[in-house]
Amino acid sequence: MTSQVSSPITAGTADEPHVVVDVLGEQRKPAKETRQLDRVIIRFAGDSGDGMQLTGDRFTSETASFGNDLSTLPNFPAEIRAPAGTLPGVSSFQLHFADHDILTPGDAPNVLVAMNPAALKANLGDLPRGAEIIVDTDEFTKRAMAKVGWAASPLEDGSLGAFAVHPVPLTTLTLEALKDSGLARKDAERAKNMFALGLLSWMYHRPTENTEAFLLRKFAKKPDIAAANVAAFRAGWNFGETTEDFAVSYEVAPASAAFPKGTYRNISGNLALSYGLIAASKQAQLPLFLGSYPITPASDILHELSRHKNFGVRTFQAEDEIAAIGAALGASFGGALAVTTTSGPGVALKSETIGLAVSLELPLLVVDIQRGGPSTGLPTKTEQADLLQAMYGRNGEAPVPVVAPATAADCFTAALEAARIALTYRTPVFLLSDGYLANGSEPWRIPQLDELPDLRVEFASGPNHTDADGTETFWPYLRDPQTLARPWAVPGTPGLEHRIGGIEKQDGTGNISYDPANHDLMVRTRQAKVDGIAVPDIEVDDPSGTARTLVLGWGSTYGPITAAVRRIRREGGQVAQAHLRHLNPFPGNLGQVLKAYDRVVVPEMNLGQLAHLLRAKYLVDARSFTQVTGLPFKAEQLAAAVTAIMEENADVDV
Amino acid sequence: MSTSEALSLVPKAAGKQTMKDFKSDQEVRWCPGCGDYAVLAAVQSFMPELGLARENVVFVSGIGCSSRFPYYMNTYGMHSIHGRAPAIATGLATSRRDLSVWVVTGDGDALSIGGNHLIHALRRNVNLKILLFNNRIYGLTKGQYSPTSETGKITKSTPMGSLEAPFNPVSLAIGAEASFVARTIDSDRKHLQSVLRAAADHPGTALVEIYQNCNIFNDGAFEALKDSATAQEAVIRLEHGEPIRFGAPAEDGLGSKGVVRDPATGELSVADVAEVGTDRVLVHDAHTPNPAAAFALSRLADPDTLHHTPIGVLRNVARPVYDTDMADQLDRAVSLHGEGDLAGLLSGTDTWTVP
Numbered sequence A: 001m002t003s004q005v006s007s008p009i010t011a012g013t014a015d016e017p018h019v020v021v022d023v024l025g026e027q028r029k030p031a032k033e034t035r036q037l038d039r040v041i042i043r044f045a046g047d048s049g050d051g052m053q054l055t056g057d058r059f060t061s062e063t064a065s066f067g068n069d070l071s072t073l074p075n076f077p078a079e080i081r082a083p084a085g086t087l088p089g090v091s092s093f094q095l096h097f098a099d100h101d102i103l104t105p106g107d108a109p110n111v112l113v114a115m116n117p118a119a120l121k122a123n124l125g126d127l128p129r130g131a132e133i134i135v136d137t138d139e140f141t142k143r144a145m146a147k148v149g150w151a152a153s154p155l156e157d158g159s160l161g162a163f164a165v166h167p168v169p170l171t172t173l174t175l176e177a178l179k180d181s182g183l184a185r186k187d188a189e190r191a192k193n194m195f196a197l198g199l200l201s202w203m204y205h206r207p208t209e210n211t212e213a214f215l216l217r218k219f220a221k222k223p224d225i226a227a228a229n230v231a232a233f234r235a236g237w238n239f240g241e242t243t244e245d246f247a248v249s250y251e252v253a254p255a256s257a258a259f260p261k262g263t264y265r266n267i268s269g270n271l272a273l274s275y276g277l278i279a280a281s282k283q284a285q286l287p288l289f290l291g292s293y294p295i296t297p298a299s300d301i302l303h304e305l306s307r308h309k310n311f312g313v314r315t316f317q318a319e320d321e322i323a324a325i326g327a328a329l330g331a332s333f334g335g336a337l338a339v340t341t342t343s344g345p346g347v348a349l350k351s352e353t354i355g356l357a358v359s360l361e362l363p364l365l366v367v368d369i370q371r372g373g374p375s376t377g378l379p380t381k382t383e384q385a386d387l388l389q390a391m392y393g394r395n396g397e398a399p400v401p402v403v404a405p406a407t408a409a410d411c412f413t414a415a416l417e418a419a420r421i422a423l424t425y426r427t428p429v430f431l432l433s434d435g436y437l438a439n440g441s442e443p444w445r446i447p448q449l450d451e452l453p454d455l456r457v458e459f460a461s462g463p464n465h466t467d468a469d470g471t472e473t474f475w476p477y478l479r480d481p482q483t484l485a486r487p488w489a490v491p492g493t494p495g496l497e498h499r500i501g502g503i504e505k506q507d508g509t510g511n512i513s514y515d516p517a518n519h520d521l522m523v524r525t526r527q528a529k530v531d532g533i534a535v536p537d538i539e540v541d542d543p544s545g546t547a548r549t550l551v552l553g554w555g556s557t558y559g560p561i562t563a564a565v566r567r568i569r570r571e572g573g574q575v576a577q578a579h580l581r582h583l584n585p586f587p588g589n590l591g592q593v594l595k596a597y598d599r600v601v602v603p604e605m606n607l608g609q610l611a612h613l614l615r616a617k618y619l620v621d622a623r624s625f626t627q628v629t630g631l632p633f634k635a636e637q638l639a640a641a642v643t644a645i646m647e648e649n650a651d652v653d654v
Numbered sequence B: 001m002s003t004s005e006a007l008s009l010v011p012k013a014a015g016k017q018t019m020k021d022f023k024s025d026q027e028v029r030w031c032p033g034c035g036d037y038a039v040l041a042a043v044q045s046f047m048p049e050l051g052l053a054r055e056n057v058v059f060v061s062g063i064g065c066s067s068r069f070p071y072y073m074n075t076y077g078m079h080s081i082h083g084r085a086p087a088i089a090t091g092l093a094t095s096r097r098d099l100s101v102w103v104v105t106g107d108g109d110a111l112s113i114g115g116n117h118l119i120h121a122l123r124r125n126v127n128l129k130i131l132l133f134n135n136r137i138y139g140l141t142k143g144q145y146s147p148t149s150e151t152g153k154i155t156k157s158t159p160m161g162s163l164e165a166p167f168n169p170v171s172l173a174i175g176a177e178a179s180f181v182a183r184t185i186d187s188d189r190k191h192l193q194s195v196l197r198a199a200a201d202h203p204g205t206a207l208v209e210i211y212q213n214c215n216i217f218n219d220g221a222f223e224a225l226k227d228s229a230t231a232q233e234a235v236i237r238l239e240h241g242e243p244i245r246f247g248a249p250a251e252d253g254l255g256s257k258g259v260v261r262d263p264a265t266g267e268l269s270v271a272d273v274a275e276v277g278t279d280r281v282l283v284h285d286a287h288t289p290n291p292a293a294a295f296a297l298s299r300l301a302d303p304d305t306l307h308h309t310p311i312g313v314l315r316n317v318a319r320p321v322y323d324t325d326m327a328d329q330l331d332r333a334v335s336l337h338g339e340g341d342l343a344g345l346l347s348g349t350d351t352w353t354v355p
């Protein structure tokens, strides 16, 4: 059996290399030899019933409070309890943490914790040579191995020779640790994920108090279970400290230099987005109304907002996607900051109501947490393939602004920006997040309240038009000359009684109009309103100023693209990078930026939707690099793809 | 002036109102002779009775002939999209309890494309008043059968007759847990207004089915209930607390026909009062929580001839009102956790500081 546990981790990659420094005997605890690492990628993998997401979350929290930079990638099946022990039932959680600024959950894990044969088999292909594998040997029974097609145990046949394998009888050790707990075997066994967490916490010097406190809180109603989980967690830690199988532990220093001054917390995209909505409501001084129908991966926003009724937040779980947006639109008519949250299939159902909101010119946030499509697609996996649906998925000319967050924490700011556009221009706005941002997490510098934008709006309060006979009247479609927004006159305002609807309206009066010239005017005016939305110029990162290739992305590809660009630059390549937050309208300088480069590469998790828009609008030869695996790009592959494009005919063009 | 719980949060008008106050400046564009005119006039002349501030009244509609209604009311209004008015109105009513929100819909709008929203609005019991104009036909799309058309109906889309069994909107509403269900007829302004009054006073969702004549595509659909020669035998007028009697007057001045319950099966049927005696005639109880009798009443009418059609308030019971409970939860959240503190929320519990 392998016992090369002290071999240094060698899975460093070019953009984020490992620095392995031996430091002996300086640590208070653990007492064993400690080595310093600059970053580590750990993947926890097990059955969907093994609690891997919880284990990953806890390790993340410990890591965040320790002050490392981090990025996570939860990856789980759509089934709540997929058949036990099978490959489709494997659930995993990858965490990348470092003493410096990092951008992605990492391409390849340095450490894999595999709770059963399926977890090992499903993840083996992602491991680089030299990676450490911690396996629960108790689960490597003939039957369990047969389920994944292994006749012989890979732990014994030498096929894992390229890795540093730690065979640990996790189940037995957990049961042993809990033998006095009085718990039934089945309940005691369930704590094995906490044993694994304890072991990993020892290995990487994670602070442990918060996890213990968390377990006591989580199982407050079941004190025996709480005690068992804490006991298993401690047993795992002690196991690392005492067993000879683990000779070394590792330290990854806090990423102090990577972070600007401030107070930080760890936050997932969906949580950041929920907070962004509450903050927008506060900043606009309007009550928040959420109409939503449960759908993966957006439901967490419904859950989160439902917990904050003391902020005046009304959450309405509707009978379907259509009612969800309908109720939101009704609330918007009444003067609320109205939101509907969904994923791609839900957007398809909401299309008609989005069109109505375009016609009514009322503020409305449509939050789409994109997932793999078409149809039901891959509910728990990520994709960016709803861009064109957001842009064009309605009948008639129905322009809708589109905003996309770049990282999990950025979902907060993007929500505020989407609210600003909706409120200022009285329009529905798409906020396009995705499954990767939604569930992934990273450190977030908590903003001071005075840093938040002022989103206050003025409702119409009196007549805005004088008839020929001198009567003062209210015209619901008389526009602000700057923004082209129409007045927001909410019911309850005396004298402004008016009727609006989805039938074409006469410019100004808002009365029904079938006049051809008026329709032409109204269609063009609605388009002009969206085209005229003030959005900041796009910034280009081109440190040398000599790059001939621009990599342009949008949304959640920011992390992988930035990591890839760094990697290319480290190898001496000159490449410029820019990232779009506003996809409709595009920043005013985008055309110029695109034309300044010989080559434009657009990586997307779809088949080239942004590239399509860029080609149509700017007549540039935008080159797509696409991937639709349901997983984020890996920096290494992306760097290789961009480099290949940079080097095409390089001698001719550049 | 109404002082009911349903309208207690809606501001009252400063002065006395008239029907004219509720007429908008828009030209009414239904076909001449359409039953919608009568309903519009009945509603416009009824609204002053409620005495609500006009700006706090909102009419929301879907798509169809009747859904043009909001344009003609000088209140706030939204002519939305097909079938979705109950959903839109739910969002408005739950977030603005100071408004009196009315939904105007038709048989196609409410029972076909918008069926899901209708049943869920009724189930939730949001403070909405839904006026369902039932003309048993698609008017705006020029004459296809609707979900309330009788089986065998010959229309443009069913040249050999419709194969579908119709919905009975009142039965459907009762089945959907509606707390208030009534039926009335476009041409009977007095009855229509009495039902509107009861609906307006009801806390929660009220469904009012209005039989409405489409003189272009389904003329005379309700003639049996309107023609003085047949109406006496066809229409059963319900009054809470009164025995259910109709037809030509008996000696006691009440109808000679009565609705009786079979003691064995609980089924309702029509009998000659003279034969069965007055004691056996069912006394209408709209307030009883058990919906069985109201449902049985709704099944009395023959779906083809409409013979023995009950009109009036079939069901009117108190049930928790969604928007009230939602507001209570918000208040309770504040009393439990205090007013939302944004800085505290953003910080959470696990933070670290980079100096």
Ligand code: SF4
Pocket (backbone or CB within 6 Å): B029, B030, B031, B033, B034, B035, B036, B065, B066, B135, B139, B140, B213, B214, B215, B216, B217
């Ligand atoms: S088609 Fe029928 S329902 Fe529609 S307006 Fe004409 S008469 Fe009325």
